[in-house]
Amino acid sequence: MKIGLDIGSTTIKCVVLDNNNKFIYSTYERHYSQITQKMGEILKYIRLNIKGADKACVAISGSAGMGVAESCGLDFIQEVYATRVAVNTFLPGTDVVIELGGEDAKILFLSGGMEVRMNGTCAGGTGAFIDQMASLLNVDIEQFNALATQHEKTYTIASRCGVFAKTDIQPLLNQGARKSDIAQSIFAAVVNQTVAGLAQGREIEGNVVYLGGPLTFMSQLRKQFDHILDTKGTCPENSLYYVAAGAALCADNTIDFKEVINKVTKYTGSGNFAFNKPLFKDKKEYEEFVSRHSRANVKGKDMNGYKGKAYIGIDAGSTTVKGVVLSENKEMLFSKYLSNSGNPVPIIKEFLNEVYKIAPDIEIVGSAVTGYGEEIIRNAFCIDHGIVETVAHFTAAKDFMPDVEFIIDIGGQDIKCFKIHNGAIDNIFLNEACSSGCGSFLQTFANALGYSIEEFASKGLFAQHPVDLGSRCTVFMNSSVKQAQKDGATIEDISAGLSLSVVKNALYKVIRTSGPDELGKKIVVQGGTFLNNAVLRAFETEMGTPVVRPVISGLMGAYGAALYAMGKGGEKSTILNAKQLDDFKHVIKVTNCGLCQNNCRLTVNTFADGRKFIAGNRCERPITKKSPDKSLNIYDYKLQLLQSYEPKEGTRGKIGLPMGLNMYEMLPFWHTFLTNLGFEVITSGISDKKVYALGNKTIPSDTICFPAKLVHGHVQKLIDMGVETIFYPCMSYNFDEGLGDNHYNCPVVAYYPEVIGANMNSVSKITLIKDYVGIHRPKDFPKKVFEILKKHYPDITLKEVRSASELAYKEYEAHIARIRAKGDEIIKKAEEENKPIFVLSGRPYHVDPEINHGIDRMISGFGVAIVSEDSVSNRVEKFSTTVLNQWTYHSRLYAAAKYIAGRKDMNLVQLVSFGCGVDAITTDEVRDILESEGKIYTQIKIDEITNLGAVKIRIRSLLAAIGEEK
């Protein structure tokens, strides 16, 4: 008899096999992190109820089982290995195993060269992710699966990590997308992530087996795998127990049952975890703290029967909706803090109904709305004003501390911080999509451990050893918490530790501060998360200074909105009255725009009186039916320039250029060069989702930047087009533009052709010319490139190459000159029309609409003229920077920052691709250059992600700060 235990991140599975490897007993239970206790119970049960168990061999497997196994002297079997053993025993002939667990995703290739793949540390989003998403939709797993079966459409949701996906889903919910479609989209995202992240170029074919909890419980998820892989996988009997069974099969040590049960129940972990000082010394200190903060309060007044003038403020946030009603004397008449279970419209309707019911004679003179759901709520209920969150929060904070210097708001999904300089919002910090471990993060942890958030938070207040969990994203945090539990940390320690980590994340990752001196001493903290006293205390301790936390901390957005409406004055609000509200109806239709290649998925909301509101659009086109004015947008011009290089038939046949990374700048050069050598130059065109999907199974590194990932698709597209030779050379060096200390490309741009050559099977069937070329040495270039081409085209002559090279260099220069001339033109026109100018800076490939997600168009929709870093970088002389200025593309950033520093009408917005290591250096430097001249630095992180909500907040806040928001 053999016993195997599989201790996973959320569940324990146990299997007992007889000597013929038949299942005698199996159990599957959630352990709520009480691992040893649960394990002890299971073992006791087996010992009492299964005959002969006393003499069984036992082994442990599972991601959370390692520590327990070690300290109890039991054999530990790595879980993927255990799966393999079990599959080989029970399902011989299996080719591929796909196993999703609580927090792991694995693919095992069993036939034809055994390979095992596990998700990297950055790829969350499996079982726990689906759980999280289900709770976001307010359904359980079963309902979630059922919902998905009823889907009509699938949305694209970022498939990189759970946090990203969540930021995609939230706006969809807010725009009124259907839950069933979202559920299905989440499944699609999980499947894409597993396949793209783990297959890494290897075909998933043959007998496919699905294992693990999520795949066992969710038929629709299996269906989606079948669909994407174009196969029919099986989910065998006992699919939950393969790891446990594998451990059992590997077990060959009999144990003293009694002793092990004894050890397991006594196991308390090593107690070795890094921890911080307790939040409070004693009860007295806590009480002082509570009383100090209770002073920051607002006056209240009963709304019952209120007859006077009133102002309504609404904050339709990502996870919660807040509404307040203020009297004309700023007394709080009524307030509501509601959780947003998907669609904010019915919640606001309910809120207004309540207001009209309590005070039928109330006279509403002004109203304003802010938050993610601003647009839909404003349209649905005819609210007077829509304002950007930062302005709402600033307005509210000023009310508590007129000379406030720094405001930090930690909400459910996001962190917003800004500095106030001369009475205006100066510097804005928003959390990037990767670190949105905020309020909902604490909530999720609390729920996962079986507590309400209030209970959980209060547990942390008097923890003796708050765990040091670092300041990283949610996915990492999950594992850190597990580790701490393993090491013996209590729930109290973890609760306090998580509060500290939220604070550290905000301070060191989002704001990038090193202490209070940088932020100023006058700080107002707000947002629902700061109602949690543990977080508030952690913030004060970490900053070493007391702060103001208004009692209405969670309502500050709505309060600010109401104050804003009050400030705007007016006689009567346009907000729907009680009667109109009764007739209110809201119908949602989902459609695709189709007016340009972005093909935005639109949500068309129709209201009772026939008013329509369209969401999901990047530009005004689906609303006005006119194409946006492109004359002041250099991104559009640059894209057009590149599209003008068309193939010319030639004697040497077709040659393909993949439109990825530096090809966005080198195209004029290579196109001219190769065309003049007699090639018909075929490009892979501008990226879209389909192009990405063509190549995403061959990406070896899931944490590389999205622009690099796209290259795989472009190469595949060329091959699919029948191109037999692809020219994509490696380039360590770029042109020396005389702006920096050196002129490198970044390692990814420089050597990506190597990755393509080594990871795409289809490339082996064609010729890929990926040799190293040095365009930075025009004199040597022709001879060197001639040697490379000669290998493939023996008839080519050096003379031909020389003349083609000469033309290529000329064309490149002409191309750059055209961009600069356009830049001059746009700047001149903007000056004449008195428009603000943004230098939207990034890399040449950020012109790709699939990479920039139409951010350029969104910005120009605000009436802003857009130039690029390369169109102004030549306007300054070389200057010294505090970092080594050694990459050509990045030198342009510094130069652009330096240039605009002296111009009142210009601001810089930097696009940063997620995962760009080089930008960790450039962003700080660009910020320093701008701030030394009193400019605001704005950074936008982009990825596969398509959510523009956060980007809009940033742009609108910037416009508000420079006094341009209309």
Next chain:
Amino acid sequence: MAKLEYDKTGRLLFTKQMKDEYTILMPMMAPIHFNMLKNVFTHYGYKAVLLETNGPEIAQVGLKYVHNDTCYPALLVIGQFIHALQSGKYDVHSTALMITQTGGGCRASNYIHLLRKALKKAGFEFVPVISLNLSGLEKNSGFTLTIPLVRRLAAGLVYGDALMLLRNQIQPYEVNKGEAQRLVDKWVTELSKEFANGKGYAAKTIDENLDKIACSFTEIKVNRIPKVKVGVVGEIYVKYAALGNNDLERFLAEQGCEVNLPGIMGFMLFKVDNRLEDIKLYGGSKLKFKIVEALMNYLTGLETSLIAATKKYGFLPPSSYQHTKSLVKNVIGYGSKMGEGWLLTAEMLELTETGYGNIVCTQPFGCLPNHINGKGMIRRIKSVDDRANIVAIDYDPGAPRVNQENRIKLMLAVAKENLNKEIEEQKAKEQEKADTKQKKQKTATKK
């Protein structure tokens, strides 16, 4: 007290007077090598201190003063420096810091600038930073790399490589635990003494010393039971520094493995060779080529001595740089030079070839060159040599150890299975041999 002097660009200089008054802190990477280097500096009159601090607070300090998306080695090295300055152990007004600077296209060339930014943030802008490089970047009057000093440093690295290699091949099998490490320590002291007396770095003495060192390791009593052989490659800092890789070497030892870390000499040769490759690929000065070639030859000479000495006493010598280089001929181009470049790919092939095909490929999370040369080439390596069993592990301040160890254990589970198979096959062969021998004997006796 030395006056603070700045150059034209505003960089704080390390002056001659500082050389006498200041303590120079060095960050830890590879303990054997860096101790040798430290001793070389000490004997050149610098008050060098090698930081031996560790613990999670170093990463925390790093996170506080360095951009959180910067690579992990920068966080740790800078964290270790500032942690030391804040510790109160050193008079911060007479302390300088020393850091290497490569000047390649990878982010690492910027560490020194990030360090200066961090120092400013932490209120230590008066602490001078010395750049250790061979490219002539950032000169300081109080610190000059003279040719004799460079030769001693190079010799130090060769000895370091030899001691590391010998220890790694003996330690897992030693009968009396701790013997190999004690021998390493003994040699570090001994060699440093020689350096102090101006000896130990001439080509001939290096030959003799390496011979003595290798010989001394044969005297350690060993029990050669079969163990899983694991190679470790990766970004240079996380590859060697226990602080960076969560004490990977110790973990592997505890799992019962023999570990092979390719030496630092290979990396030095690679960095020098890049200058030759650049000229070959893109054109350039012939004179420069000749000069660099001479340096290359000098280093190759040292490498040859190392190979000869270890081979002579039955140890597995490191493969020659040229051989390692030849392994990637049709795998990746020699122009891929940023970070560890093609050498990383080549080392994995070399390890597989020499029986260390179970490989941990370490890199800081988001390491750009390793997207190409590490993770980007694993598939290719397996198609060239299917004995390769590689696991890529990312390191960063948030990556929990338990996840890393779990992934390594998966690699080890496969490795153990392969080892057992080998042992079985070996046994079967021996059995077969014995059987045939017996048969022969039988037929012989019959006759």
